[in-house]
Amino acid sequence: MTAKFSEATFKSLYPGANTGAKGGTAIEYVSQDSEYRVYIPGKDDKKSTLKTENGDHLRVTLSQDHNIKGSTDDHSDTYLLFDGKGKLIELSHDFQISEGSAFQIPAWIPKALDIGVELLGAIGALETAGISEVVAQEVVADINSFCDTFNKIMTKLNKIGEDGGKLNFPAEICHNMNKASVSVAG
Amino acid sequence: MTRLIFDHGRFGDFMVGRNDIKVHDSKNHGWNERSDKAMHYKGSDFEYRTWWHSYSLCRKDAAILVSCKIDQRRSIVKKDDHMIIMASVNRAGGVIAVQAAMQSISHGVSGHTDIIIDNHTDTGVRLKNAVHASIKEQLKGKSDDGYMYFGEIAHTNIQCLAASCVLR
Numbered sequence: 001m002t003a004k005f006s007e008a009t010f011k012s013l014y015p016g017a018n019t020g021a022k023g024g025t026a027i028e029y030v031s032q033d034s035e036y037r038v039y040i041p042g043k044d045d046k047k048s049t050l051k052t053e054n055g056d057h058l059r060v061t062l063s064q065d066h067n068i069k070g071s072t073d074d075h076s077d078t079y080l081l082f083d084g085k086g087k088l089i090e091l092s093h094d095f096q097i098s099e100g101s102a103f104q105i106p107a108w109i110p111k112a113l114d115i116g117v118e119l120l121g122a123i124g125a126l127e128t129a130g131i132s133e134v135v136a137q138e139v140v141a142d143i144n145s146f147c148d149t150f151n152k153i154m155t156k157l158n159k160i161g162e163d164g165g166k167l168n169f170p171a172e173i174c175h176n177m178n179k180a181s182v183s184v185a186g
Numbered sequence: 187m188t189r190l191i192f193d194h195g196r197f198g199d200f201m202v203g204r205n206d207i208k209v210h211d212s213k214n215h216g217w218n219e220r221s222d223k224a225m226h227y228k229g230s231d232f233e234y235r236t237w238w239h240s241y242s243l244c245r246k247d248a249a250i251l252v253s254c255k256i257d258q259r260r261s262i263v264k265k266d267d268h269m270i271i272m273a274s275v276n277r278a279g280g281v282i283a284v285q286a287a288m289q290s291i292s293h294g295v296s297g298h299t300d301i302i303i304d305n306h307t308d309t310g311v312r313l314k315n316a317v318h319a320s321i322k323e324q325l326k327g328k329s330d331d332g333y334m335y336f337g338e339i340a341h342t343n344i345q346c347l348a349a350s351c352v353l354r
Contacts, residue, residue, distance in 0.1 A: 013242065031240045032255035033220065119282045119304055120248055129188070129277065131248045139248040143274045146251060147283050147301045150272050154298040160289045164255050164268030167289050167296065171253035171272045175242040178251055182243065
């Protein structure tokens with residue numbers, strides 16, 4: 001099976017947002033008193049692309065902006081690789097803050113080693129809710145990757161703004177990665 | 187189908203009910219500022235603002251990511267300090283992991299905590315201590331009680347935040 005991205009699922013995860021921005025290629029929303037934009041994977045040739053790799057893997061590039069009125073936007077490209085079953089198996093980031101220098105966070109493989117599956121809850125309770133142990137393992141690996149993303153970007157963040165919109169950008173990137181992951185299925 | 191959600195009203199009610207902070211206006215569950223997208227409260231001798239949380243659900247609603255910005259409202263001449271809290275919470279309202287990033291334009295500094303993973307001790311206390319340690323490092327010997335108090339504010343916020351992740 002080839003992993004597929006669902007545009008409808010992705011858009012549904014942004015209630016109240018403008019899901020038709022930039023000629024229908026992007027979603028614009030307000031969070032924490034700042035404005036952000038995420039391009040919808042597969043709608044633009046250059047931003048937020050979808051590409052099949054290794055037969056059944058799906059490469060999702062997630063392009064995101066922190067919109068700053070009267071100044072250059074902050075940009076982030078997150079590269080996510082999903083296997084044929086929709087499991088996130090590799091990720092990396094390019095990051096550019098206006099008036100700050102660009103930086104890369106090299107590819108790494110999300111692991112469930114730090115956050116154990118027991119932190120999701122009792123296996124019995126999860127099974128009752130229809131969450132298999134395989135899914136539980138994937139979710140803790142996803143959470144590990146979001147935690148690492150926030151931490152890695154914060155470590156390199158080299159410019160702050162008055163309103164905290166740059167400082168909050170890594171949190172938005174994590175939410176958008178989570179929404180993209182939920183929208184990919186095998 | 188039972189969904190995992192973040193309940194903003196519940197968060198506000200918990201904040202209003204705390205005796206370590208004083209929410210200034212309890213109507214609308216405390217959300218009365220900035221077009222009802224923020225709440226103002228006093229902690230120690232300082233003024234703070236928590237913004238309406240953003241959240242995203244993990245696959246199969248197995249967990250939820252919740253984040254928010256918290257400001258220390260300084261005087262008219264000094265810019266606000268900011269703190270971002272990023273947490274993952276399980277279906278039972280237990281914190282899986284949490285971290286925070288802080289900045290002070292007033293001092294021209296910023297920093298962040300490590301990733302704090304639940305280890306069956308008090309995650310809120312560990313977050314508070316980590317915020318204090320980061321701010322102490324940022325201030326390099328200078329003192330700023332209102333910025334430092336972000337530690338206590340983070341502690342209060344993460345407890346109310348986790349308790350507001352509920353199944354509906």
